[in-house]
Amino acid sequence: MPSARCGSSWSCRSSLRSGECSSGSASTRRPSTTRSSTTPCSTTSPTPSTNSSTATDVSDVHVAFVRAVMIGREGLHRPVLLDMFERAGAAEATSYIATGNVSFRVETDAVPAVVESVEADLERLLGRPTPLFVRPLDDVVALVDSNPFANAPRGPVRDEVVTFFRDRVPDHLAPPIEAPNGDFVAFAAGPAELFSVVIDRDDRQPSAPGGYLERLAGEPVTTRAVTTLERIVEKLTGPGR
Incomplete structure (x- = not known):
């Protein structure tokens, strides 16, 4: 079976079926109004859209995914988190959903300083290391536009999720990676992400892939x-890109 690891192109995605192209998902999977059911396999990287009624210039917009937090718990209220980014030198900090997702504007070479400052503030507040995983908005747009779950395994899928690594996916984590209890399958890899489907269970709540990976x-x-990423992209670039 060929490796499902991809290179730098977001549209490079392989299925578990020896590189077959899939035309869509099974009827048991979550329906989507944002992905084409006829997207072909491609080796051409999509061009991120920057036409937006919300952000006309996204070249210095980044999205931070905060690990293992819920807004409103442990003293981490939305204004507290956004203030951490603003005091670190970021502009236009905006929070999305309750799972610790923040967009902000800063020049690319200033991102490491922002990350270091916010992580230090989070550790002081929460009492534990709490890393950020930051991506340029252009990269998040390209990821969503690449329709990475078009070639996902078919079956009773509960969720489609993206696991972010800090820099790159380690070489020894070559998909497919299946949970020992069968709760999920990481079926493809991007440069610094793994793409997984969580299997629907009748008898219990399935575990997410993050801890095992x-x-x-x-x-x-x-x-x-992936629906969280889609919502962030829509908020920042406008609907109907």
Whole structure:
């Protein structure tokens, strides 16, 4: 079976079926209004859209995914989190959903300083290391536009999720990676992300892939539903891109 690891092109995605192209998802999967059911396999990287009624210039907009937090718990209220970014030098900090997702504007070479400052503030507040996983908005747009779950395994899928690594996916984590209890399958990899489907269970709540993949990788990761990424992109670039 060929590796499902991809290179730098977001549209490079392989299925578990020896590289077959899939025309869509099974009827048991979550319906989507944002993905084409006839998207072909491609080796051409999509061009991110920057036409937006919300952000006319996204070249210096980034999205931070905060690991293992819920807004409103442990003193981490939305204004507190946004203030951390603003005091670190970021502009236009905006929070999305309750799972710790923040967009902000800053020049690319200033991102490491923002990350260092916010992580230090989070550790002081929460009493534990709390890493950020930051991506340029252009990269998040390209990820969503690439329709990465078009070639996902068919079956009773509960969730489609993306696991973010800090820099790159370790070489030894080559998909497919299946949970020992069968709760999920990481079926494809991007440059610094793994793409997984969580299997629907009649008898119990299935576990998400983050914890298991983190143990295999030996480093922190954070996981988001692809619908969360879609909502962030729509908010920042406008509907109907």
